[in-house]
Amino acid sequence: MKIDLVDIPDLQLSPTCKWRIRALSVNGKMPAIEALAEWESIRLADYKRIVKVMKIVSEKLRVTDQRHVKKTEKTHLYGDVYEMRSHTGKARLMFFYDNRNESVVVCTNPYVKGKGNQDAAFKLCSQLKEIYEANT
Amino acid sequence: MIMKRNVNKDELPAEVAELLANTPKTTQKTLDRIAAANRKLENDPEFLAEVERAKFVNDLLEGMEQRGVTVSELAKRIGKSRQYVHRVLNEDNRVSFTLKTMITLCHAVGLRYGSYVADKNETKAQFSIQYKGTSPVHLPSYTPKLVRDNRISVATLFNRNLEKDTGNIIKANFSNDVRMPA
Numbered sequence: 001m002k003i004d005l006v007d008i009p010d011l012q013l014s015p016t017c018k019w020r021i022r023a024l025s026v027n028g029k030m031p032a033i034e035a036l037a038e039w040e041s042i043r044l045a046d047y048k049r050i051v052k053v054m055k056i057v058s059e060k061l062r063v064t065d066q067r068h069v070k071k072t073e074k075t076h077l078y079g080d081v082y083e084m085r086s087h088t089g090k091a092r093l094m095f096f097y098d099n100r101n102e103s104v105v106v107c108t109n110p111y112v113k114g115k116g117n118q119d120a121a122f123k124l125c126s127q128l129k130e131i132y133e134a135n136t
Numbered sequence: 137m138i139m140k141r142n143v144n145k146d147e148l149p150a151e152v153a154e155l156l157a158n159t160p161k162t163t164q165k166t167l168d169r170i171a172a173a174n175r176k177l178e179n180d181p182e183f184l185a186e187v188e189r190a191k192f193v194n195d196l197l198e199g200m201e202q203r204g205v206t207v208s209e210l211a212k213r214i215g216k217s218r219q220y221v222h223r224v225l226n227e228d229n230r231v232s233f234t235l236k237t238m239i240t241l242c243h244a245v246g247l248r249y250g251s252y253v254a255d256k257n258e259t260k261a262q263f264s265i266q267y268k269g270t271s272p273v274h275l276p277s278y279t280p281k282l283v284r285d286n287r288i289s290v291a292t293l294f295n296r297n298l299e300k301d302t303g304n305i306i307k308a309n310f311s312n313d314v315r316m317p318a
Contacts, residue, residue, distance in 0.1 A: 010171035030159070034162060036170055120151070124152065124155055
């Protein structure tokens with residue numbers, strides 16, 4: 001299994017940012033990147049909101065504003081996994097923080113409100129986090 | 137405490153396998169498309185203003201939470217209605233986010249407003265340091281340009297973050313070409 005992290009292409013972060021925003025790649029497949037590409041073409045307003053949240057996340061140790069970032073309520077099951085929210089929109093991007101080697105936010109998988117299940121998306125993020133940590 | 141499974145390096149949970157099966161292999165074309173979209177956003181003043189406004193509101197909310205300032209209390213302190221404060225906190229477009237508004241809100245919460253202007257091409261550097269007998273610590277990023285321009289020295293960063301403990305440092309790492317001061 002090949003686990004990599006890729007930068008969100010041309011996402012410009014502030015020089016004072018604390019976290020580098022990256023996407024998880026498993027065997028060359030990047031669910032977060034594919035979702036961003038889809039939103040950019042069919043949900044542009046949501047895409048902009050998620051990029052906005054990425055910029056906020058990169059600059060704060062933790063984001064307290066739940067309109068932008070929400071942590072799973074089932075931390076006893078899924079650990080510290082979060083979602084970036086497009087607030088009034090439907091797009092959500094699951095992620096976790098990794099501070100082991102470099103300070104990085106790892107975007108894992110998408111969730112679209114009204115399609116699928118938020119709890120399942122958090123679970124997927126948690127599973128991807130375990131795989132990532134076991135392989136890096 | 138979360139129970140951790142032992143993850144076999146080649147075994148994938150069914151949900152992850154399904155996600156990957158439904159995800160195409162990411163191509164350079166996809167990455168280029170996102171890059172183009174992000175470059176466009178970086179030149180969109182309206183979008184960048186929204187980002188700054190959201191960051192401001194996040195800081196304001198954090199300050200209110202830390203100081204126990206409620207919406208009602210903030211409204212009272214600035215002589216406005218609760219509805220107005222709610223609109224500010226919801227980043228409502230009907231509220232004019234002038235510098236004066238932002239400074240007034242900060243002062244009412246007990247915060248100081250600060251702005252930051254940088255060279256458009258400035259890059260981010262990572263700064264890590266390792267003490268004897270400990271793992272590397274990753275410190276907040278800083279701007280190499282500021283260092284190069286002598287507006288802030290690496291020594292200042294050391295002092296700011298690590299006080300007078302440099303004798304115990306065994307390894308310091310900079311991801312960009314920034315030299316340690318003599």
